[in-house]
Amino acid sequence: MAEQEELVNLTIDGQPVSVPKGSLIWAAAQKLGIEIPIYCYHPKMDPLGACRMCFVEVEKMPKLATACTTTVAEGMVVSTTSAKVKKGRAGTLEFLLINHPLDCPICDKGGECDLQDFTLRYGPGGSRFDLNKRHFEKPIPVSENILLDRERCIACQRCVRFTQTVAMENGLVMEQRGFRIEVGVDPAAPFDSIFSGNVVEMCPVGALTAKNYRFVTRPWELKKTPSVCGNCSVGCNVRVDVRVDKVLRQYSRTNDAIDDGWLCDRGRWDLDWINDTERLRTPLIRRDGQLQPVSWDEALRFVAERLRAVRDQRGARAIGGIGSTHTTNEEAYLFQKLLRAGLGTNNVDHAHGRFPATEPGALPWAWSDSIAGLEQASHIVLLGADPYHRQPIVDLRIRKAIRAGARVYVVTPEANRLDRLVAGVIRYTAGHTGTLARALLNIITSDGLARGEQGAQRAADRRASVAQETPERAAQVAGVDADALRELAREIAGAKGAVILYDEAATLEPSGATLAADVLDLALITGNFGKPGAGAGPLLADNNSLGARDMGLLPDTLPGYRPVGDAAAHAALGGAWLATLPAEPGLSYTEMLSGGVKALYVMGANPARDATPEQLAALDALDFLVVQDLTLTETAQRATVVLPAVAYTEKDGSFTNTERCVQLVRRAMQPLGGAKADWEILVGVARALGLGWTYLSPAEILSEIGRTVPLYAGVTRRSLGAEGVRWPFAPGERTPEGRATITGSPSITWQMLAEGVARAQKPGGELIAPRGRGE
Amino acid sequence: MAMEMLKGLGTTLKEFGKKPTTVSYPEEKRQLPPRFRGRHVLHRYENGLERCVGCFLCAGACPADAIYIEAEENTDEQRVSPGERYARVFDVNLLRCIFCGYCEQACPTGAITLENIYELASTHPEDLVYHKEQLLEPVGSATRGSIVDWTPTPPEATPTPLPGRQGYFDGLEASAAAVGQGDMPAEQAVFLGDDLSGMEHRRRLGEPEEGE
Numbered sequence: 008m009a010e011q012e013e014l015v016n017l018t019i020d021g022q023p024v025s026v027p028k029g030s031l032i033w034a035a036a037q038k039l040g041i042e043i044p045i046y047c048y049h050p051k052m053d054p055l056g057a058c059r060m061c062f063v064e065v066e067k068m069p070k071l072a073t074a075c076t077t078t079v080a081e082g083m084v085v086s087t088t089s090a091k092v093k094k095g096r097a098g099t100l101e102f103l104l105i106n107h108p109l110d111c112p113i114c115d116k117g118g119e120c121d122l123q124d125f126t127l128r129y130g131p132g133g134s135r136f137d138l139n140k141r142h143f144e145k146p147i148p149v150s151e152n153i154l155l156d157r158e159r160c161i162a163c164q165r166c167v168r169f170t171q172t173v174a175m176e177n178g179l180v181m182e183q184r185g186f187r188i189e190v191g192v193d194p195a196a197p198f199d200s201i202f203s204g205n206v207v208e209m210c211p212v213g214a215l216t217a218k219n220y221r222f223v224t225r226p227w228e229l230k231k232t233p234s235v236c237g238n239c240s241v242g243c244n245v246r247v248d249v250r251v252d253k254v255l256r257q258y259s260r261t262n263d264a265i266d267d268g269w270l271c272d273r274g275r276w277d278l279d280w281i282n283d284t285e286r287l288r289t290p291l292i293r294r295d296g297q298l299q300p301v302s303w304d305e306a307l308r309f310v311a312e313r314l315r316a317v318r319d320q321r322g323a324r325a326i327g328g329i330g331s332t333h334t335t336n337e338e339a340y341l342f343q344k345l346l347r348a349g350l351g352t353n354n355v356d357h358a359h360g361r362f363p364a365t366e367p368g369a370l371p372w373a374w375s376d377s378i379a380g381l382e383q384a385s386h387i388v389l390l391g392a393d394p395y396h397r398q399p400i401v402d403l404r405i406r407k408a409i410r411a412g413a414r415v416y417v418v419t420p421e422a423n424r425l426d427r428l429v430a431g432v433i434r435y436t437a438g439h440t441g442t443l444a445r446a447l448l449n450i451i452t453s454d455g456l457a458r459g460e461q462g463a464q465r466a467a468d469r470r471a472s473v474a475q476e477t478p479e480r481a482a483q484v485a486g487v488d489a490d491a492l493r494e495l496a497r498e499i500a501g502a503k504g505a506v507i508l509y510d511e512a513a514t515l516e517p518s519g520a521t522l523a524a525d526v527l528d529l530a531l532i533t534g535n536f537g538k539p540g541a542g543a544g545p546l547l548a549d550n551n552s553l554g555a556r557d558m559g560l561l562p563d564t565l566p567g568y569r570p571v572g573d574a575a576a577h578a579a580l581g582g583a584w585l586a587t588l589p590a591e592p593g594l595s596y597t598e599m600l601s602g603g604v605k606a607l608y609v610m611g612a613n614p615a616r617d618a619t620p621e622q623l624a625a626l627d628a629l630d631f632l633v634v635q636d637l638t639l640t641e642t643a644q645r646a647t648v649v650l651p652a653v654a655y656t657e658k659d660g661s662f663t664n665t666e667r668c669v670q671l672v673r674r675a676m677q678p679l680g681g682a683k684a685d686w687e688i689l690v691g692v693a694r695a696l697g698l699g700w701t702y703l704s705p706a707e708i709l710s711e712i713g714r715t716v717p718l719y720a721g722v723t724r725r726s727l728g729a730e731g732v733r734w735p736f737a738p739g740e741r742t743p744e745g746r747a748t749i750t751g752s753p754s755i756t757w758q759m760l761a762e763g764v765a766r767a768q769k770p771g772g773e774l775i776a777p778r779g780r781g782e
Numbered sequence: 783m784a785m786e787m788l789k790g791l792g793t794t795l796k797e798f799g800k801k802p803t804t805v806s807y808p809e810e811k812r813q814l815p816p817r818f819r820g821r822h823v824l825h826r827y828e829n830g831l832e833r834c835v836g837c838f839l840c841a842g843a844c845p846a847d848a849i850y851i852e853a854e855e856n857t858d859e860q861r862v863s864p865g866e867r868y869a870r871v872f873d874v875n876l877l878r879c880i881f882c883g884y885c886e887q888a889c890p891t892g893a894i895t896l897e898n899i900y901e902l903a904s905t906h907p908e909d910l911v912y913h914k915e916q917l918l919e920p921v922g923s924a925t926r927g928s929i930v931d932w933t934p935t936p937p938e939a940t941p942t943p944l945p946g947r948q949g950y951f952d953g954l955e956a957s958a959a960a961v962g963q964g965d966m967p968a969e970q971a972v973f974l975g976d977d978l979s980g981m982e983h984r985r986r987l988g989e990p991e992e993g994e
Binding site for chain 2: 225
């Protein structure tokens, strides 16, 4: 904390409390653990004061005050339990219940309903209203996924305010007035936002319910497990709600640093693949051209035998492994360890964007700032990125930044949902994101827009390499407006803090080979680096895209981005793994798929889905193909052996999100009978190969990662805590119980970049010598 | 020795003429008290609809975790219960059940009661998981079961006229608002007509009404 906030002292129910100036009484009471019931107020939205539920008595105020709209004052004396308050709250509830139907037994909210709970705690025992309640047609759809039951609505307007002020997508409006007031769909803007599910979660009654959760269970039947969403690379903190053997929904677990308390509809409801009845329940081996069920013992023995046979006949380089961006860090780590230490090959890769080879000790390709940092940015540039569809909660944070005054530039080939809200929109022909990035670099280096000594140095280094890439050339090639590019470059160069984000997929475009480096240089030269609200980086595709890279699922780097040829890393890792590691880089993803190997081990990936005909032929020509997956995917259908795996809700582990935050995933349900977690399968295969692995749990594997991977030094399940830690890590303070903790860095600085991120937080002496990020 | 034998024989002779307390089951069956708690029965309304609305409250109240329910939505084509929701699956595991009767107390519609059905024996444990089809009373029958004997007559005047018109919520007289219409007459007047949706209403305000 750089600045000491001004504190205000007050007393609530006789307990003294100090809160920052401008806080609401509700927040002060929250800090003391005193509940003040609320309906219309939501901590993430501006106060409204419509429901009159949060009445408190403030000394010297003539009437009851609403705790959600009254700010604290020095010396204030507040009572939340006086007779007057009790009477006021009971009166409000009696009014709310006049028209609220008591259909709690069939209401989806029943059991987790604020109206039920507060009526029980603060409500009157009865009602004096003996006329008929109003009735409406039972649920009317307000969107494809959400139904509105107008009888139940208490007109708190949370949903309407969410769609208008938080999601900025509109969709819902309040119609009519007084007792006729009701929620309706905005005729000008259909309610089709990807954030729509949040209104179901925040509705204090059962007025808005989810179509796919309708009547499937009651809240008390659910097993609720804190975990992390396994959908996109944002890594929103969720509560996985499971009944018996089905995942029914995910609710937000509010991590202000990542999701800010919101979830997208994909994360909330797209869980059918876990409940899929087509999932595999037994290992399969191809015999007589057919995949036939076998026992686990037989399958593991068979895999080990065949892998050993290929290695003995054709050498270790004939074996390759394709890992996944969906499995946990622990599994990615074990997978490459199995290939490298167990089978002796560096042929390990996964489907990922194109990032230039990482220099020893240099910055791994990752977002140098954080999602929360977007709020402090003065400028945000989206280069070929569509977070609304690919990383929705990042998009929601960008909207929050827009409300805070950030100038956002959307530079995408196609229309973007952010277009109507932003300062500038630049369109170009698809496939030319890299051309644009180089054109921006050209403008900045040739117009002398560099800032700072280091920026000028970097600009001088880069000037020659982008001399030909003028905006006019970009206009010709990519059909972009050159003047718009010039203006954008000037905005970035003059920004107080600019965040430049590109999509991982853009690096795979023909022009994108050096996109990652170009965008990083763009930020470095313009001085937009190393502070919250400034930086550059990729928006990755999947929940553990970054973790897969961190854990060394790459043919040329060991876990923690150490080159495969690095002798010091070999000594350290080989010592820990009791193996001699291969020194030459292995084959890449495409090389392995183009016939580079004879035996292929695929964990949680489906390369056949996007393969070319030649690659499919090469897959069919393999001597041996093992696939670990949930269902019989296109790749699994071609496999020699298929091993049934489980989803992230059925196992423990950790994911690393796109902004480098390592977070715990917890098992929320029994694994599907007959299937095993990927790490269990890998341990089984390793044991069948005679490797003597003894891991009993992902916690053990994570502890090993914490010992052997410098980038993850000190990581254990305990040190990650409830909300995760963002790498690079530093040893933190010890807990009162004497346990070691780690702290993360919100943003990567010049200093870390120069020394190498891994170096910056060295745990011991086993690290490689620092070197600058070489050009 | 002989004295003791005579004493014992005397007891036998004394009881000889009295009416026996045992019955020769299964030819003869005992008259059970009305509140005897045997197997569950699911009841119907007079109109044939099931009373059960699939609310899971019985399962929630069950201390033995013996009840498993899956609910589904009624449609106009396939109406199973009044209101929106019905139980598609309703299983009672009688091996787990401790016959405490909490389920019938939890039920908001009087759908489930424990009746004097006690002949529950099987050589297969799975036979003792009773499904909805076995628990439900046959079509045409609309009994209320032992709840009539359990529930005291409601007091004349109660402080809360909500939610049932009786003054308390026993599930027998479910208000239409609570769990659907049941076999109760529909509530008379509707306070606010639903014929005008908000948007239509607004549109009409902008235009002169037809026929005016």
